[in-house]
Amino acid sequence: MACLSILTLNVNGLRNPLKRDRLLQWIRLQKHLDVVCLQETHFGIEDIRMLRRAWKGSVLFSLGSHSSCGVAILLRAGILGETGRVSFDSRGRVVACDVIGPEHGFRLCNIYAPNEASRRKSFFENLYPYISGRLPVVLCGDFNCVPDLAQDKLQTTLHTPSRVDIAELNLLCITYRLEDVWRNIHPSRREFTWRRETTGQASRLDRFYTPIGVSANLCEIVPCVLSDHCGVRLELRPSGPPKVGPGRWKLNIQLLQDRIFKEELRGRYLGWRTLKEGFNSTADWWEMVKSNVKDLAIEHSKRKNREHNDEFTALCKKLQGNPSDAEVVVKLKALLDKKSEGARIRCRMSFLDQQERPSKKMFAEERKNAEDRHIDAVETPGGYYIRPTANQGRLCGLL
Known part of the structure; x- marks a missing residue:
């Protein structure tokens, strides 16, 4: 049973056709990827059209402006099931979908959180509708904040930033029983996904959160020369098909x-x-x-x-x-x-x-209907009975 491979990357603008082509080449050079989550695409509608032609798979998106925001999910052909539910906001910060296959079933949410702590708090508060549902949640993207100031950030000032946003993110994780996959696998390692060489700043802003107990083969930070962010790659072990709930949803x-x-x-x-x-x-x-x-x-x-x-x-x-x-x-x-x-x-x-729902009663009725339609024998004009198993050709001729 194959693992599902997902990559998240803040591309820091992707409207330049040359950069877009090089990024797609870089993605193809990585090990087999099923899903790619991008942040800060800065896309317009025409850019989405060109990306669709180049990717040759499903492209889900939320548009920002030509100079900020924009998120997208690129799915390998055949990954998104027919029941895939797609949601997105109007500001280019959230896009989510159901990823359903024969061996996997989960709700994938790709985010680009605001830079200011107060706006991040409000952003995390309003994230619930995008990830709610029956499927387990995989939350990824650029969170623009770190869980642990000591381990996940190089401090360059004595100023301690506000942590109200992290408190709200922690509440979200508690509600959906999510954990930071990379930190869970590497409890004491100190690595970063974003750097600013001129000031010496560095932070682990890009992360994956999955339900506690979900098996991951690996979660690694992948350098990318085309952005000031590194990518983060996650491999999920097969979890089996999702449980199907009762009936179809109906609008009141x-x-x-x-x-x-x-x-x-x-x-x-x-x-x-x-x-x-x-x-x-x-x-x-x-x-x-x-x-x-x-x-x-x-x-x-x-x-x-x-x-x-x-x-x-x-x-x-x-x-x-x-x-x-x-x-x-x-x-x-x-x-x-x-x-x-x-x-x-x-x-x-x-x-x-x-x-x-299928029931024993339904199957019994279907069996009875099939028996009623079954032809045991046909009486010929001469008074003979022909049984289908022994005289298939003659029976078809009479009918």
Whole structure:
């Protein structure tokens, strides 16, 4: 069973055609790579078109400006399964997809974090929707911060930077049970992925995070002369195919009556339309749109559920203080009616999911239908019975 090889690299701008060609040559010279995650591409739509032609595989992206940001995931042909779910932001800092194959199944998220600590904190806080789902998470990219100032950074000043961003990143890792793969394999080694020779600064900004317990063959830092960053290469051992959940996801059509949801969907759709030319076909673009509509619907529903729970708690407290408050009773009843309607819909969808799954009853019915369609014998005009196993040719002629 083959390992899956992933490389992450901050390319520090890739709009120059000569640099782009040289980078692709450098990638091909590396050991067999299945997935390449790039940061700071500075791409426009035309650059994506040229990259697609040169790479000859799937290219997923989030565009930044011509002088900053931009992230991309390059997948070897055949790596991205049909169920691959693609998500990206509008600022060129996040692109994520489901990588599903016969021996692997995980959610890959490629990021380029902001330079300022306060903006990084907010960035990590808002990363959850891109990595949520049923699949285990592989998080990689340029984090623009280090977990350990003593081991992962060459200090050139006495100033101690703010660590609020690292606290938020640590919370994200705790939530999804992620660990720094390179540090886990090399607990005491001191290496860096970025250097500034003029000032003597160096940091290990580029990293991979995988779920605790996931087996990695290796995680190594790979020098690259085409950037001021080194690449980081990860080899994952086969984990087997992902477990498939119940049924297909279905959009709650009641969301289409929600004014806020419709306005947000309309605004995002206008942004998605501008990216259409960067896809190989309208079908590929439409798959991306459906995936992002799903993410938006789930995110909006969770937010509404939190608001309803907060409102329910507040109304209960008011009612405890004044049990005869008729207005509170009416609001509480309306809220409970909404909750019961939601429970009824979820119950119905759960039943439909159960019906979609193969069951012993379904197989028994299919077997009975097959037996009903089976021809044991055919009576000829002369009154003879011909059985198909012994007289296949004559039987076909009669039919």
